[in-house]
Amino acid sequence: MQQHDGPLARLRRGHEDLVLDLLRRGGPLSRAELGAQCGLSRTTLYDIVGALVANGAVVASAPDAAQRRRGRPVERLALNPEAGQAIGIDLARRAVHVAAVNVAHEVVGTASRPHGPELDLAGRIALAEELVGGLAGDSLRLAALSAIGVGAVGPVASAPGTGGAPALISASLSRRFGVPVLVDNNTRLAALAESVWGAATDARDVLYLRLSHGVGGGLVVDGALHRGAHGLSGEFGHISVDPGGRRCECGGTGCLETVASVGAVLERYRAAGGAAADIADVTSAARAGEPRAAEAVAAVGHHVGAALAAVCNAVGPGTVVIGGELAAAGEALTGPVREALTAGLMPVSRPLVDLRPAALGEVGAALGGIALVLHRSPLLSRYPNRETGEEA
Amino acid sequence: MQQHDGPLARLRRGHEDLVLDLLRRGGPLSRAELGAQCGLSRTTLYDIVGALVANGAVVASAPDAAQRRRGRPVERLALNPEAGQAIGIDLARRAVHVAAVNVAHEVVGTASRPHGPELDLAGRIALAEELVGGLAGDSLRLAALSAIGVGAVGPVASAPGTGGAPALISASLSRRFGVPVLVDNNTRLAALAESVWGAATDARDVLYLRLSHGVGGGLVVDGALHRGAHGLSGEFGHISVDPGGRRCECGGTGCLETVASVGAVLERYRAAGGAAADIADVTSAARAGEPRAAEAVAAVGHHVGAALAAVCNAVGPGTVVIGGELAAAGEALTGPVREALTAGLMPVSRPLVDLRPAALGEVGAALGGIALVLHRSPLLSRYPNRETGEEA
Known part of the structure; x- marks a missing residue:
């Protein structure tokens, strides 16, 4: 699992990938058949195959009876169905x-x-x-x-x-x-899951925002998960959207999370006289057009859109995916998000950012x-x- | 120059890289020597070498006199000194x-x-x-x-x-x-140049901001230049920092560029009664501590720091490089930038972002x-x- 980045290590990894790929497509193959298809020297191929057999990715199957009778027992290699x-x-x-x-x-x-x-x-x-x-x-x-x-x-x-x-x-x-x-x-x-299996499988540059008890997210950059220099990327919840606002748990002031978390929305809704046992009550009321719920969700949407606009101008994702419990409000949330996002994006970028709800839910x-x-x-x-x- | 991303194309590219790398380090080599070092089959190696000779990256040199006398003329391969x-x-x-x-x-x-x-x-x-x-x-x-x-x-x-x-x-x-x-x-x-040859050669995740007649920049993500889905990344100058502010050339409102460009700084300085033929007069006056120049530059710094904080929370670069004509103001600019950046970053990120002046200048x-x-x-x-x- 270590990362080896030298040219020889990369090359070896490429060889392994090629052998695994040929076995995946071509079914069981003899070493000679593999050699003919992969372009590697006999020494290199035997070395690669030996390592793959040793770590359990590939199994060598016994020659079949027909081959035995002809006196030419040839071992065949296949992906290990129990590996992976x-x-x-x-x-x-x-x-x-x-x-x-x-x-x-x-x-x-x-x-x-x-x-x-x-x-x-x-x-x-x-x-x-x-x-x-x-x-x-x-x-x-x-x-x-x-x-x-x-x-x-x-x-x-x-x-x-x-x-x-x-x-x-x-x-x-x-x-x-x-x-x-x-x-x-x-x-x-x-975020990675939404780009691999979820709402953004067609996109290489994806911003995923999660509005839940906390507010955060992730960036997929050219198809790969982006970590940042110290593993601190995707902290969208700590973008300041209200410099004179309230203290955030992180120690900052006016962070998006202080106005767009589940707790902040519940608090705002209840302060306006709304009655809700949990956030699902608020989001369903907002969907149904109940004014206090719609207002509480719209306020979140405006802040979210403004913060997203700053990030989109900087990073240029083609697809923005919004998940978390608040996303259940549907258009009551995404309408105001889209409006503020559009206002804050460079005009040339406005038609190029596609806003979508997350597809994968809690898993x-x-x-x-x-x-x-x-x-x-x-x-x-x-x-x-x-x-x-x-x-x- | 096309990008081929299939596994065989990637493998071939890896083989070419390996051969070029061996020739770069090992000087001229015979095909046999190359073969012994690179682990490729004879067929594959001859194919790769043939293509590299055909496209001019590699030249085959005549056998030397000593070899001729021994009756074993062996052609040697070398990088083409006139290629590349x-x-x-x-x-x-x-x-x-x-x-x-x-x-x-x-x-x-x-x-x-x-x-x-x-x-x-x-x-x-x-x-x-x-x-x-x-x-x-x-x-x-x-x-x-x-x-x-x-x-x-x-x-x-x-x-x-x-x-x-x-x-x-x-x-x-x-x-x-x-x-x-x-x-x-x-x-x-x-931005790419600063990470390869300039102020951030030690960093894999770099944010470069240029404060010039326009304001823009770029992101280097895990060592590679980041483009964004539609080639629209790095538009830091169009992050809105003043929603009630002036109209930007881009069509937006209150963009960073409207307050942090060379033109905006000159205008602010002159409006305050300062006399400057060009931006170099303002930046050198700011370095010398002249109050109106220092104030004009500091105002830019605060806006820049706030915009950078939003981007850094989202992207997590370890290194931020500031270039362009305004960077000549030195600490009169970077002091206020650092102050606003620190205020807007998540506290856990504050010690992890390294702010530096650009090293490469106009070229x-x-x-x-x-x-x-x-x-x-x-x-x-x-x-x-x-x-x-x-x-x-």
């Missing part, structure tokens, strides 16, 4: 979500369990292990597991081994399941964890095919 | 700049010529051709030219052949010089054109070595 299973986990603030895919990159199971915000990280990890255990069975064999991708709350630096929550998560899960574990910010992973970040490991592990090869990718 | 020369051109609003590098990626010449803003694109292209002709000589042989990278004013879409100014520039220069021509926005190219975008073609052309191989890269 992957699990995604989202250790979110109020719930743990898990999802699993098989070697064909089909989603074979998902599970979610809510918990109180007081549950600590170790408790969330234990809950995730329990949910994964519940998914295990015919379609997910833990012995065939190749990698786990995990979404965690808060900043996750790019460099591995920098300690903190990501290191604890990684150590704990890789000890339990014996496979590599990659960790990234869960909201960024939801988005867990699916993003899978996308992360599919993207990074040579064992699992490239991104799932966008045409055949399952939606959750 | 590249030219960068900046067709800016008020001047044309050109720069050239040799096969060793050393800058062998630069030239600039100011012109009036009324000079049309065809006129600027003709001026560029004249300046390139003036550079031609012993160190730049036009016959050995491999590619030209051009910076142009305004949006440049990612997809080639989309018409407009980029298509005109590309057609005109490739007809004149007979080589591939790549075009990108000139301010984005200046930056032309150097960025070279970086663009060095990065894209298999002939010219990878980016210049950052340790040995020349600074302009």
